[in-house]
């Protein structure tokens with residue numbers, strides 16, 4: 367009989383969810399509005415330190431609303447991190463706009479200010495500055511926000527911070543997701559806290575957030591009958607799920623501590639693998655370590671991470687390659703891309719040599735030991751076959 371499956375990042379309930387769900391049911395607040403929706407928005411904005419928040423049915427919906435609020439339309443350009451999940455960039459396509467992808471840099475694996483600067487210079491000389499820059503904080507690590515925000519301010523381009531994976535993380539003492547005109551979070555089932563599916567748009571512009579709520583409820587005008595002057599969306603979150611979010615938010619700091627502890631155990635156990643580099647944590651930042659990730663330097667070791675993934679799969683352990691850069695995705699064929707340096711494409715190197723490990727905050731030490739054992743075994747076997755071949 368095989369051992370139970372170890373997942374990458376399963377949901378971890380706090381025990382308080384039922385209390386909020388029961389309240390919602392007892393009071394018949396089952397609609398996508400109600401006391402939990404209002405309270406979840408208030409509590410999350412207090413936690414991250416933004417003036418307000420608008421809850422949505424997904425993180426993708428929150429990005430879409432941000433682009434709509436920034437008036438991104440047909441033919442406009444939007445810059446976006448290349449090294450990310452497709453959800454960061456799909457809303458650019460929803461708007462009929464054109465993505466331009468920006469490479470990563472080695473210190474954070476996130477958007478390279480160096481590449482961004484060249485892209486902005488070119489856009490200015492073409493007379494076509496982007497309508498927005500979507501900067502993503504992957505696996506919990508904040509991008510170099512000082513440099514990125516200062517460049518965008520210099521060119522007057524608004525920043526949308528995709529903090530889907532970095533809720534609870536910090537950059538210079540300030541919560542991740544609060545550095546741009548808009549920030550977004552995801553409460554998808556695999557995130558550090560979850561509502562099963564859901565998202566949040568945050569901003570200091572409360573008028574814009576009111577407009578987001580309007581657009582997210584089919585752009586219904588204030589009238590007795592149903593009056594519509596604009597195209598809208600059905601993007602709000604149920605009051606039941608917002609209740610789940612409230613219970614999850616209560617334990618967010620514990621979840622960050624648990625994932626950081628898991629990361630530290632991996633570091634201790636795996637440090638002696640030749641060529642291994644765990645995802646760095648930039649000085650002055652605190653990563654929620656949503657997923658522990660590492661690369662193996664191909665110049666130092668012949669060990670292949672896809673073989674490790676395969677062997678972990680055989681032991682019923684889920685692991686994944688790092689995100690495939692969006693400029694390599696067939697969906698975005700022909701899109702413009704700015705590498706970190708002309709002959710140094712950081713996101714492609716990361717994709718070719720890295721993987722994500724099971725990192726759920728409910729993972730037991732025994733399960734983590736199973737993961738560590740599987741990795742070490744694969745590395746040992748690969749090195750032995752290399753020596754004998």
Ligand SMILES: Cc1ncc(COP(=O)(O)O)c(C=O)c1O
Pocket residue numbers: 424425426427450451453454502528530531551552553554563564565
């Ligand atoms: C970086 C990133 N951006 C956006 C999203 C989209 O969030 P959602 O799944 O809630 O739409 C996710 C996760 O799913 C993500 O990892």
